[in-house]
Amino acid sequence: MVFYFKARPEAGDYTIFMGLDKFENEELIKYGFPEDIWFHVDKMSSAHVYIRLHKGQTIDDISEGVLEDCVQLVKANSIQGNKVNNIDVVYTPWSNLKKTASMDVGQIGFHNPKMVRTVRVEKRINEIVNRLNRTKVERKPDLKAEREAVNAAERAERKLQLRDKVPSS
Structure with missing residues (x-):
């Protein structure tokens, strides 16, 4: 089961999503898209939350508002992180997630730690979490x-582009 949420409408058409549990997170890690950005509460258990950017966009294109939506959703879906203030949320492109055979289900590392960004979340903002939860849809996608x-x-x-480049004789 994957939960889908709509980011604030004024930010554009962005879907934020997260897995039901660590097994679903494994699937999301395995079948992610290059446009996906992964979020997690740092050093605590939490949901794996993703936002799918539009083609050609990068982590630098995430607006403050969309970033706030993502970090609030991660905080709200962390048993420990939801209870305390001033937590850190880490985020990185999906392509930077590293999974090895020795890791537990749902556990990940990073290919390049320098690509991981951190944002401080002072407190839960219920207005944001409630707005996101009103858009929540549950689906069982074939990832x-x-x-x-x-x-x-x-x-x-790519095949079409290559064919267009080949000079005709």
């Missing part, structure tokens, strides 16, 4: 099939 469909579309696009 592998979604990823394979995107890969196939990208291969087809």
Whole structure:
């Protein structure tokens, strides 16, 4: 089960999502998209929250408002983190997530620690969490099939671009 949320409307059409549990998080880690940015409470147990950016966007394109939505959702979905103020939330591109066979289910590391950003969250802002929860939709997506469909579309696009570059004789 994956939970989907709509970021604040004035920020544009962004979907924020998170897995139901650590097993769902494994699937999200495995079948993520290059446009996905991963969020987690630092040094505490919490949900793995993602935002899917638009093609061509990077972590630098996340607006303050969308960032606030993501970090508030992570904080609200951390048993420990939701109870205390002044927590840190880390975030990084999905492509920077590192998973090895020796890691526990739902556990990750980073390929490049310098790509991990940290934001301080002073307190839970209920207005934001409640607004996000009103947009919450539960789905059981086939993450592998979604990823394979995107890969196939990208291969087809590259094939077309290569064909267009080949000079005709």
